[in-house]
Amino acid sequence: MISLLISVLLAWMPFAQEGKDIPFDIRARQNLLMGKGGTSGSLYYDVVITRQPTQGILIKLPYTKKGGKFSFDLHHRIAMTEDFGLPAEVTTVIEVLSGGTTSLGVYTIADTINAGDKFDETIIKASLAEIDKFITPMFRKTITMDIRPGPQSISIVGQMLMITRGATTTRVDTPGTRIAAVSNFKFAETSPGVSLTR
Numbered sequence: 001m002i003s004l005l006i007s008v009l010l011a012w013m014p015f016a017q018e019g020k021d022i023p024f025d026i027r028a029r030q031n032l033l034m035g036k037g038g039t040s041g042s043l044y045y046d047v048v049i050t051r052q053p054t055q056g057i058l059i060k061l062p063y064t065k066k067g068g069k070f071s072f073d074l075h076h077r078i079a080m081t082e083d084f085g086l087p088a089e090v091t092t093v094i095e096v097l098s099g100g101t102t103s104l105g106v107y108t109i110a111d112t113i114n115a116g117d118k119f120d121e122t123i124i125k126a127s128l129a130e131i132d133k134f135i136t137p138m139f140r141k142t143i144t145m146d147i148r149p150g151p152q153s154i155s156i157v158g159q160m161l162m163i164t165r166g167a168t169t170t171r172v173d174t175p176g177t178r179i180a181a182v183s184n185f186k187f188a189e190t191s192p193g194v195s196l197t198r
Contacts, residue, residue: 025060038122047180053155063151066190071144073184075137089164097155109141137181
């Protein structure tokens with residue numbers, strides 16, 4: 001009988017540990033909105049090189065007693081013009097800041113873009129400007145972070161972009177330059193597991 005009870009409790013443990021998605025505020029400036037995914041409906045934002053959290057993708061997370069997990073998708077931000085030059089090895093580096101300039105981590109996405117490569121969904125652009133016509137996210141890497149208990153504001157900022165074509169490498173690290181895109185934000189509060197006591 002006791003072993004049956006323990007078996008039932010153990011079977012329920014994974015369900016007890018799963019967090020539930022909870023709402024949060026994205027407070028990015030409107031001019032950083034790249035557009036909306038035609039398939040997913042997810043909003044895509046441009047990430048700017050800066051050390052000022054207010055200039056990045058500012059996100060206000062709700063108060064949690066036990067902390068949680070925050071995740072988002074990171075993409076290269078590429079102007080796919082005819083003269084872009086393919087194949088190209090692209091490395092994009094971003095940072096997540098909290099509490100002003102405290103770093104929560106530096107994250108990298110690196111890929112080779114070949115002729116014919118396309119992003120996995122069409123983006124309905126927020127801007128109809130000619131300069132934005134060729135801009136597209138490329139590739140996708142999911143970033144997952146542990147968030148401490150309590151309220152927290154975080155900001156996603158750019159660090160640098162490197163593009164290598166053959167023996168030539170171009171590095172972009174000028175403040176104010178848009179170098180990455182982010183989308184698919186999720187936040188789930190950590191739930192306690194089932195504790196087995198005598």
